[in-house]
Amino acid sequence: GQNIDQPTEMTATEGAIVQINCTYQTSGFNGLFWYQQHAGEAPTFLSYNVLDGLEEKGRFSSFLSRSKGYSYLLLKELQMKDSASYLCAVRDPGAGFQKLVFGTGTRLLVSP
Amino acid sequence: EAQVTQNPRYLITVTGKKLTVTCSQNMNHEYMSWYRQDPGLGLRQIYYSMNVEVTDKGDVPEGYKVSRKEKRNFPLILESPSPNQTSLYFCASTPAMREGRTEAFFGQGTRLTVV
Secondary structure (H helix, E strand, C coil), X not given: CCEEECCCEEEEEXXXXXXXXXXXXXXXCCCEEXXXXXXXXXXXXXXXXXXXXXXEECCEEEEEECCCCEEEEEECCCCHHHCEEEEEEEECCHHHHCCEEECCCEEEEEEC | CCCEEEECCEEEECCCCCEEEEEEECCCCCEEEEEEEECCCEEEEEEEEEECCEEEECCCCCCCEECCCCXXXXXXXXXXXXXXXXXXXXXXXXXXXXXXXXXXXXXXXXXXXXX
């Protein structure tokens, strides 16, 4: 089975940098996703890592270390609109790796 | 515009009254799934479908049914809803891994309350 751990909640200040960590234990690995979800809304895709290293996309970056079962999402120049939950998800070997298994999410609160 | 459309967005119903939540995608994706989201538990998969007429149970299938008669549609059926099925539901579709793009696309969500 899969086990994914993320902090439940984090707080940060507008303009700052925040790092949200995710650790996972899987029976097989084929990629890790980060999604952003505002309260009551659908998750939206942020990033995908399948190889070790850093993927940068504007203010958001995501890092993966497969040997450590570890990923982080880095948010720079925080804005109030970044207040949301951030979901880490990994592919499950079942159903040809099409299935995503999600962590419980990290709720980020950005204050002025 | 590529999208996944769920209906209704909000639904309040009574225990035991059958209901269907519809889901439709216009991206020709083979893989579709239903999730429920509850506080502190995250997104949990209810059922999934690998293609037309191919469906299987996810992690929390009890009390739910699905069908996949056409590629674009994947309705979620609650034959006899109970209060513990009060939740926020999401439909998602995913392109086949051979297509390169790999992220799931989510519908807008259906907030269901069973009283």
